[in-house]
Amino acid sequence: MSGLSARLDVRRGAFRLDLALDVAGGEVVALLGPNGAGKTTALRALAGLVPLDGGGITLQGRPLDKVPVEKRPVGMVFQDYLLFPHLSVLENVAFGPRSRGVKAAQARKRAQELIARVGLTGYEKAKPGELSGGQAQRVALARALAVEPALLLLDEPLAALDAHTRLEIRAGLRGHLAAFGGVAVLVTHDALDAMVLADRLIVIEDGRIVQEGTPTEIAHRPRTDYVARLVGLNLHRGTADGVLVDVEGTRLSVAEPLHGPVFVAFAPSAVALYRERPDGSPRNLWKATVEGVERHGTSVRVHLTGPFAAAADITPAAVADLALRPGSTVWAAVKATETHAYPA
Amino acid sequence: MRAGRGAPWMLAVPAAVGLAFLVLPLVGLLVRAPWRTLPQRLAEPAVLEALRLSLVSATLATAVCLVLGVPLAWVLARTRFRGRRLVRSLVTVPMVLPPVVGGVALLLVLGRNGLVGRHLDAAFGITLPFTTAAVVIAEAFVALPFLVITVEGALRAADPRFEEAAATLGASRWTVFRRVTLPLIAPGVLAGGVLCWSRALGEFGATITFAGNFPGETQTMPLAVYLALETDPEAAIVLSLVLLAVSVAILTALRDRWIP
Numbered sequence: 001m002s003g004l005s006a007r008l009d010v011r012r013g014a015f016r017l018d019l020a021l022d023v024a025g026g027e028v029v030a031l032l033g034p035n036g037a038g039k040t041t042a043l044r045a046l047a048g049l050v051p052l053d054g055g056g057i058t059l060q061g062r063p064l065d066k067v068p069v070e071k072r073p074v075g076m077v078f079q080d081y082l083l084f085p086h087l088s089v090l091e092n093v094a095f096g097p098r099s100r101g102v103k104a105a106q107a108r109k110r111a112q113e114l115i116a117r118v119g120l121t122g123y124e125k126a127k128p129g130e131l132s133g134g135q136a137q138r139v140a141l142a143r144a145l146a147v148e149p150a151l152l153l154l155d156e157p158l159a160a161l162d163a164h165t166r167l168e169i170r171a172g173l174r175g176h177l178a179a180f181g182g183v184a185v186l187v188t189h190d191a192l193d194a195m196v197l198a199d200r201l202i203v204i205e206d207g208r209i210v211q212e213g214t215p216t217e218i219a220h221r222p223r224t225d226y227v228a229r230l231v232g233l234n235l236h237r238g239t240a241d242g243v244l245v246d247v248e249g250t251r252l253s254v255a256e257p258l259h260g261p262v263f264v265a266f267a268p269s270a271v272a273l274y275r276e277r278p279d280g281s282p283r284n285l286w287k288a289t290v291e292g293v294e295r296h297g298t299s300v301r302v303h304l305t306g307p308f309a310a311a312a313d314i315t316p317a318a319v320a321d322l323a324l325r326p327g328s329t330v331w332a333a334v335k336a337t338e339t340h341a342y343p344a
Numbered sequence: 345m346r347a348g349r350g351a352p353w354m355l356a357v358p359a360a361v362g363l364a365f366l367v368l369p370l371v372g373l374l375v376r377a378p379w380r381t382l383p384q385r386l387a388e389p390a391v392l393e394a395l396r397l398s399l400v401s402a403t404l405a406t407a408v409c410l411v412l413g414v415p416l417a418w419v420l421a422r423t424r425f426r427g428r429r430l431v432r433s434l435v436t437v438p439m440v441l442p443p444v445v446g447g448v449a450l451l452l453v454l455g456r457n458g459l460v461g462r463h464l465d466a467a468f469g470i471t472l473p474f475t476t477a478a479v480v481i482a483e484a485f486v487a488l489p490f491l492v493i494t495v496e497g498a499l500r501a502a503d504p505r506f507e508e509a510a511a512t513l514g515a516s517r518w519t520v521f522r523r524v525t526l527p528l529i530a531p532g533v534l535a536g537g538v539l540c541w542s543r544a545l546g547e548f549g550a551t552i553t554f555a556g557n558f559p560g561e562t563q564t565m566p567l568a569v570y571l572a573l574e575t576d577p578e579a580a581i582v583l584s585l586v587l588l589a590v591s592v593a594i595l596t597a598l599r600d601r602w603i604p
Contacts, residue, residue, distance in 0.1 A: 047512050069511040082509040086527040095523070096513035147514055 002060055003027070004151060004183040008045045009054030010038075017041050017207040018055075021185070023200075025060075028177045028184040030198035032191065032218075034226055038207040039187040040079075043153050046185065047076050059183070060150055070099070072151075075144030079156040081136045083128035089115060089139050090124040096147035114142040118176070134165040141176060152177075154186035158193050170196055191230040195219065203227050221342050222265060233265045234310045237344055245341060250307040252334075253283045254341040261344040268301060270338035271312035274331040275322055283336055290328040293319060304332060370588060377585050378578045385582045393560050394568040395586060401476065401564060402544035405483035406491075409540045412484075413491040414533060418521065420492070421499035439489045446485055447553025454481065454554075478555035479562050483544035491540040498532020499525070538598050542591060 002025030010017040017038040023029045031039045044050040046057060048069035057064040064072055075096070083092050093111035098104065115124060118138035128136060137157065144152060157173060158166050174197055177184050188194050194201050195215035203211040203218065203226070211223045222228040228235030238247035240258040245251070252264055278285070288306035295301075299313045302324060312332060314322075322330065351359070378385070385391065420432055438446055454461040454472045464470045472478050506528060510520040526533070548566040555562040557571065565587045572580035 049508050049512070069508075070514050070516055072512075074512060076509070076512040078505065078509055082503075082506055084506060084510070084524055084527075086530075095510070095515070099510070099513050099515035099519055099523075143513065 004059050006046065006057040007055030008042050009052060010041055010045050010050055011053045015207060019204065019209050023183045023185060025183055026181055027200065028186065028198045029200050029202060030194035031185065031187045031202050031204055032189065032194045033204035034189060037204045039204055040155055043155050043185065043187050046151065047074050047153055048072050073149050074151045074153060075147050075149030077140045077144045077154040077157050080160055081140035083136055083139055085128050088124065089120065089126050092128065092139060093143045093146050096143060100147060110146055114146050118142045133161050134169050137161060137169055141173065150182045152180055152182055152184040154184070156188055157186060158190070173197060220340060221263070223263065228265065233267055236264045236308055238262055238264055240341060248308045250286050252339065253336040254339045255337050256341050258341055258343060262341050263344050264339055264341045266334050266339045268311040268313040270334050271310060272333045273302065273312055273314055273318065273322060274333065277331050278333065285331060285333045288330055288332045290324050290326055290330060292326055293324055373581060373584055373588060377581050382582060385579065386586070390559060391583060391586065394563055394565050394583065397476070397560070397563065398545055398565040401479040401483055402541050404480045405487055405544040406537055406541040408480065408484040409488045409491045410537060413488050414495055417492045417495035417499060421496045435492050436489050438486055443486050443547065443549030444553050447482060447550035450482060450485060450550065450554040473554055474556040474558065474562060476561055479551055479564060482550040482554045483547045486547050486550050487540040487543040490543050491536040494536030494539055495529065495533055498529040502528045538595070545591065
């Protein structure tokens with residue numbers, strides 16, 4: 001077994017982290033969750049920086065939880081990189097091999113190879129303070145990879161970067177992770193980062209796993225409000241009877257026939273708003289109250305209350321035509337073919 | 345003043361008085377110095393001897409403090425154990441203790457009949473009191489808290505996550521200390537060392553009690569100044585001037601480059 005199998009039980013006062021992780025060798029898993037969900041704690045527990053209160057960690061068939069931090073075959077990229085400010089780029093990357101007993105010349109050679117691999121040849125003598133955010137991120141990755149870890153941990157690897165750099169570094173990091181043969185676990189609160197970088201997403205809320213799946217599954221079938229917000233969908237829980245779903249007393253028709261408790265998801269862009277009840281009424285129509293209006297990219301997001309909360313994305317022109325303001329009453333409609341229902 | 349409006353008088357007046365209070369006595373020293381006979385007096389072997397002894401013993405005491413004090417500061421800042429608060433206050437005791445009392449205490453422990461000194465004498469034939477070694481010990485005793493407190497503060501201000509990062513890279517705790525912690529707190533260690541050296545250079549009470557006042561062996565500059573004051577006040581002024589010049593030179597040289 002070349003993968004990671006762990007149950008992490010960590011207690012911090014009232015907070016409790018309790019997750020089971022099974023990651024295959026060569027797989028990249030993203031722990032996705034809001035701030036305070038316990039993602040970073042999970043990563044620190046895997047690295048050995050936080051002791052387990054229960055459970056255990058097995059990596060490549062060997063128990064890891066009793067092994068001290070410095071003896072674990074783990075490489076970690078920290079959120080703000082934590083490059084040693086007094087050491088050069090080369091010394092930073094060679095630090096791991098040197099600490100693990102590799103001879104100086106060989107450690108330098110390995111460091112140089114990794115610096116080349118992340119595209120920073122020529123920066124060996126630079127101090128971390130002279131690097132841009134993107135360069136520092138790549139040095140941090142090279143430093144973690146230099147110890148040839150079986151388990152690579154990345155804590156919010158892109159969070160400290162500006163939008164433009166992020167795009168570029170994300171693509172590069174995707175390549176490095178794909179080439180990495182061991183187990184990779186990364187933590188992020190950004191859905192896009194998670195979907196681009198990981199083969200599988202694990203959503204954590206309040207120290208527990210709430211959803212697990214491929215990026216496609218998560219993006220199309222969110223199971224909690226947090227995930228729905230992340231992937232930008234309206235999500236409602238209801239009871240299905242064939243193609244009709246009862247959501248808080250309002251009947252919505254959906255494309256897939258189902259029975260029992262279900263989730264119904266639809267994109268805000270699939271919601272149309274009308275001042276008056278439209279003629280030849282579409283099947284999914286409800287009366288809603290405008291709670292707020294905000295700019296959302298090139299469109300405008302309208303937050304609705306009524307039988308249930310929902311968001312609608314409409315054009316700025318439509319906002320003017322409808323004379324929308326908080327408190328206005330509107331008719332909201334969504335086509336059955338634009339909804340997506342799946343068992344809860 | 346860079347903030348164009350200047351300081352309010354409630355602050356400016358006490359500040360000016362405070363500065364005058366610190367500077368005037370030094371001015372007095374300069375005004376009353378026997379400038380004409382200064383060159384001969386400086387060349388006197390006794391002066392040079394006391395100066396040499398002061399510089400050597402303060403430097404050795406600082407070395408002792410660094411070797412013992414940095415690890416002590418690390419233990420206080422980075423580990424948790426029962427009675428840590430008590431240990432922290434014990435460390436600062438020599439700062440508030442009158443140095444003479446410190447000297448007496450050192451005699452009681454390290455004197456020929458002292459708790460530890462007795463065994464040193466019996467086992468190795470070593471007697472510490474009234475030797476140059478005793479000067480170094482007395483100065484280190486008084487100066488060590490300054491180093492420990494400064495370095496402990498630097499350790500607490502340093503981001504411990506750098507140490508975690510080093511640990512994940514496979515560094516043992518000793519390697520982490522040597523290659524990460526120590527370089528990160530180097531400015532604090534230097535500041536502590538300077539403070540420690542200054543305190544050691546000016547040490548009087550513990551030194552005269554524990555080490556005595558033998559020219560060439562235990563008579564440091566402050567002791568020489570005190571002694572000269574009774575027999576030859578001009579010599580006392582000259583010695584004071586030398587001490588002042590050395591202190592100012594060292595502090596300004598280090599301040600600009602090292603101390604924030």
